[in-house]
Amino acid sequence: MPAALIYSNAALQWLEGHDTLLPRLAGMLAQDGVLAVQMPRQEAAPSHRFLRDIAARMFPDRFAVDTSPRVRPAVDYAELLAPLGDVEAWETDYIQLLPSVTEGHPVRHFTQGAAMLPYVQAMTEEERAEFVAAYDAALSAAYPRRADGAVFFPFRRCFFVLRRD
Numbered sequence: 001m002p003a004a005l006i007y008s009n010a011a012l013q014w015l016e017g018h019d020t021l022l023p024r025l026a027g028m029l030a031q032d033g034v035l036a037v038q039m040p041r042q043e044a045a046p047s048h049r050f051l052r053d054i055a056a057r058m059f060p061d062r063f064a065v066d067t068s069p070r071v072r073p074a075v076d077y078a079e080l081l082a083p084l085g086d087v088e089a090w091e092t093d094y095i096q097l098l099p100s101v102t103e104g105h106p107v108r109h110f111t112q113g114a115a116m117l118p119y120v121q122a123m124t125e126e127e128r129a130e131f132v133a134a135y136d137a138a139l140s141a142a143y144p145r146r147a148d149g150a151v152f153f154p155f156r157r158c159f160f161v162l163r164r165d
Contacts, residue, residue, distance in 0.1 A: 002030035013039040013071045019080060026084045026162055035081075035162040041091060042156055043069040046142035047107050048115055054134050055119045062122060077160045089160035100149025104132065105139040107153055 006025050015021060026035050042048045055063045074089035081087040098106035108116070116135075120128050143151045 002033060003028050004030050004033050006033070006035045008037045008039075010038060010040060012037055013041075016070060018070075018072070018077075022077070022080060023084060026081060026164060029162075029164040031164060033164045035160075035164070037077075037158075037160050039071045039158050040155065041069070041071045041073075041158045042115070043071070045154070045156065047111055047139065047153070050135055050138040050142070051111070051115055051119055054131060054138065058131060058134065059123075059127070063119065071158055074158050074160060077158070081160065081162045085162050085164040087160060087162045089158075091156055091158050093154045093156050096153045096155055098151045098153050100145070105136045105143070106145075106149075106151040107139045107143050108132065108136055110153065 006029060012018070012021070022035070022037075029035060052063075074091045078087050078089035081089075096110075098110055100106065101109050112120070120131065123131060143153060145151055
């Protein structure tokens with residue numbers, strides 16, 4: 001039975017093959033059905049770029065750094081889905097206020113739950129400490145702390161909505 005709505009919030013960025021996956025999902029929609037997707041698009045942000053750069057510098061033979069983003073610009077998804085129906089696509093930077101932390105940088109505390117994991121899980125405790133110190137230093141330059149220790153952190157999201165013809 002075709003779906004009236006397929007909705008994904010911050011999940012499809014983990015999957016490769018958007019060129020085949022998204023038209024396949026759209027094909028599962030009923031006439032006038034809706035595919036609505038939101039994905040983070042942070043690969044180019046300092047918070048994520050520093051992880052790749054520092055890991056490559058400190059451990060050049062350990063990490064295969066893929067610089068091709070999984071989540072592409074919104075216009076790419078509009079182009080991909082336009083033949084399948086009425087599509088709207090956009091990107092928005094949400095400015096998050098990350099609170100002060102007692103140890104390290106607030107952005108590191110934000111990224112350590114997902115973006116940092118592939119790196120630090122492949123390190124010894126000593127390597128991890130050195131990596132985290134270098135990352136915190138880089139973050140301090142890119143995301144200066146406010147007087148209260150908090151940091152404004154822009155976080156880009158890609159959105160698109162397809163209404164199937």
